[in-house]
Amino acid sequence: MNTGPSAAPRLRPFTQVDVFSAEAYRGNPLAVVVEAEDLETETMQRFANWTNLSETAFVLPPTHPDADYRVRIFTGSEEFPFAGHPTLGSAHAWLEAGGIPQRDGVVVQECGAGLVRVRRDGGRLAFAAPPLTRSGTVAEDDLMRVAAGLGLPREALLDASWLVNGPDWIGVLLESAEQVLGIRPDYAAMAGLKVGVIGPHGHGSAVQFEVRTFVPGDAAAEDPVTGSFNAGAAQWLIRSGRAPESYLAAQGTALGRAGRIYVEAAGEDIWVGGDSVSCIEGWVLL
The missing domain is CATH 3.10.310.10 (Diaminopimelate Epimerase; Chain A, domain 1)
Incomplete structure (x- = not known):
């Protein structure tokens, strides 16, 4: 300072x-x-x-x-x-x-x-x-709030993890990109939580994952493209075997943007570009 x-x-x-x-x-x-x-x-x-x-x-x-x-x-x-x-x-x-x-x-x-x-x-x-400064299990009470905020039943959240590397993101995995794009968020229901949602596109798509991030209470409640969340999500998904070592994610589609995030694991590093x-x-x- x-x-x-x-x-x-x-x-x-x-x-x-x-x-x-x-x-x-x-x-x-x-x-x-x-x-x-x-x-x-x-x-x-x-x-x-x-x-x-x-x-x-x-x-x-x-x-x-x-x-x-x-x-x-x-x-x-x-x-x-x-x-x-x-x-x-x-x-x-x-x-x-x-x-x-x-x-x-x-x-x-x-x-x-x-x-x-x-x-x-x-x-x-x-x-x-x-490196993530916090990862792992999200409390069930928080997940119930996240599900309510996303307008989804609790069972639609296939997995979730804290993904903290600066902002305090909660990462949520859904079944499909279509489900991600269909979200109509209720920000009041998940007030105080920063939530990133990711879902896979179908086979043959040039883009492998669709991403959206929500920050209740912020002036920009949905972020167009979020490097910190995508960095945490890449570590989570690649190391758990849910994503290949190289993939392309889209974000901002629901806002009329065309964000593209290039992810590649190389040795011990995961690069987000x-x-x-x-x-x-x-x-x-x-």
């Missing part, structure tokens, strides 16, 4: 990036302030609230010798130690601003969750899923 007197506002490079989509305005937008080293926490939080996006990222000089840059990630009301689409969007913005990583092909991001590797595969970026497009570039007075 910054201490000392506030710096006078100045113009700083600003980018709004659409993440998890190769087509502009079909993914999940992220605001990125590229030169944020002298901003106070209160200023970052106030600006993140003002952007009215799910997250705003602030790029700073690293404090760890192995990191290429440091990022702080804010929602409209709180700071997250890690989030997926801000990781990819921040790396995209940092590279476009002229950032040069210490290692060819890999960007190392420092954030509240530690060091996160971001690999470059052509124009696409992918982050190594950070997607395309990013810069849609707004300019300056912001902070």
Whole structure:
């Protein structure tokens, strides 16, 4: 946290990036302030609230010798130690601003969750899923609330797990992508819970899974595309044998978006990737 007197506002490079989509305005937008080293926490939080996006990222000089840059990630009301689409969007913005990583092909991001590797595969970026800080059994009372919130009978929830790597996600597996897309959420019924739902597409589909994530009480109650949840879900599904080691997931369909999340297990790592497009570039007075 910054201490000392506030710096006078100045113009700083600003980018709004659409993440998890190769087509502009079909993914999940992220605001990125590229030169944020002298901003106070209160200023970052106030600006993140003002952007009215799910997250705003602030790029700073690293404090760890192995990191290429440091990022702080804010929602409209709180700071997250890690989030997926801000990781990819921040790396995209940092590279476009002229950032040069210490290692060819890999960007190392420092954030509240530690060091996160971001690999470059052509124009696409992918982050190594950070370890889950909480996983496993979800209490039956919570699952009853989740089922009510999804408008489904309890037995429709084939499995569930905590998938916490920043946000406190509860992951829920349904029988099919069609069931996922048919959800009409009751946010009041699952108030206080962050719920991600995943279901498989049929054989022959170019996309293997359909994903939706719900955050009751947030201004954006359904997130267009969610890197943190997909990172946790990939670890859960691949390691339990429910998903292949490489798959493509869709998210945002119900919102008119076309988010695509590329997942690949390689050795001990699970990589979560997607395309990013810069849609707004300019300056912001902070």
